[in-house]
Amino acid sequence: MEDRFVKYSKLYALIFLLFLSVPVMLAIVIAVFYGFSKLVSSSVVDIIFGLGVVTLAPALFSTVYVIFFKRTGMHPIAAVRIVSKIIFVTGIMISVVVLVTDMIAFFSKFNTNIEGYRCFNLAYLAGNVAILFLIAIIQAFTTGKEVDWMERGQ
Numbered sequence: 001m002e003d004r005f006v007k008y009s010k011l012y013a014l015i016f017l018l019f020l021s022v023p024v025m026l027a028i029v030i031a032v033f034y035g036f037s038k039l040v041s042s043s044v045v046d047i048i049f050g051l052g053v054v055t056l057a058p059a060l061f062s063t064v065y066v067i068f069f070k071r072t073g074m075h076p077i078a079a080v081r082i083v084s085k086i087i088f089v090t091g092i093m094i095s096v097v098v099l100v101t102d103m104i105a106f107f108s109k110f111n112t113n114i115e116g117y118r119c120f121n122l123a124y125l126a127g128n129v130a131i132l133f134l135i136a137i138i139q140a141f142t143t144g145k146e147v148d149w150m151e152r153g154q
Contacts, residue, residue, distance in 0.1 A: 019129070019133065022129060023125075026056065026057070026060070029056060030053055030056070033049050033052050033053060034049065036049070047110075050106060050110065050112075051106065053114075054099075054102045054103070054106050054117055054119060055099060055102075055103075055119075056119075057098075057119040057120070057124070057125065058095040058096070058098050058099035058102070058119050059095075059099070061091065061095045061128045061132075062091075062092050062095040062096065062099075064132060065088045065091045065092045065095065065132075066088075066092065068084070068088055068132070068135070068136075069084075069085060069088040069089070069092075072084045072085055072088065072139070075139055075142070075143065076142075076143065076144065077142045080138060080139060080142045084135050084138070084139060087131060087135060088135075091128065091131060091132075094124075095128075098118045098119050098124060099119070101118055102117045102118055102119050105117060105118075
């Protein structure tokens with residue numbers, strides 16, 4: 001059996017790689033949209049590309065919040081469950097507000113620079129990832145130990 005250092009080192013490496021994979025996957029999706037936009041260059045495709053880019057981050061974060069909100073209902077500690085649900089509802093509302101304000105800005109100005117949209121604000125992106133990571137850690141530490149596969153058979 002592995003010692004605890006190796007076990008937790010693997011866990012920390014996996015968490016770090018997961019944390020790193022979110023911006024990388026977001027960049028890959030945006031690059032695919034950009035490549036498609038350049039391939040079929042027209043104003044309609046540019047608008048669809050812009051809408052996809054502007055709606056991607058709020059849609060992603062609100063989907064993750066909804067999934068975590070549903071999974072939190074089974075958490076054994078009531079205080080953690082309540083605090084988590086409040087944070088998830090707040091996160092969903094913030095994502096909806098960011099999406100609506102960015103849609104208004106998109107259709108009123110059609111800004112081609114991402115600095116004009118709130119969904120690409122560093123505080124919004126990093127804050128969402130940090131809150132999700134923090135709540136996941138809190139829920140993991142307050143959940144009981146899982147039954148080992150060898151103990152299930154006995």
